[in-house]
Amino acid sequence: MPIILSSLVNTLYNLVDTFWLGKIGPNELAAITIVTPLQQITTSFGAMLLPRSCCMSFIY
Known part of the structure; x- marks a missing residue:
């Protein structure tokens, strides 16, 4: 949903x-x-990576 909203x-x-x-x-x-x-490409790529980077920061 965040990617769509972004x-x-x-x-x-x-x-x-x-x-x-x-x-x-x-x-x-x-x-x-x-x-x-x-x-558009840059924003979509950033929105795709943002949730993953937040999750990875909590793991490590």
């Missing part, structure tokens, strides 16, 4: 970001279009 919040953030940057100009919109998938 992805949902990140997607909503990116949608709002895209909306406001689209009002500024096409170059800014192109930049956020390139960065958004990379940010």
Whole structure:
């Protein structure tokens, strides 16, 4: 569930970001279009590792 919630919040953030940057100009919109998938991958990977690292810290 935390991974789903993290992805949902990140997607909503990116949608709002895209909306406001689209009002500024096409170059800014192109930049956020390139960065958004990379940010999604990084956030999803971090959300995947976070529960495991918390559990491992309690074990050791």
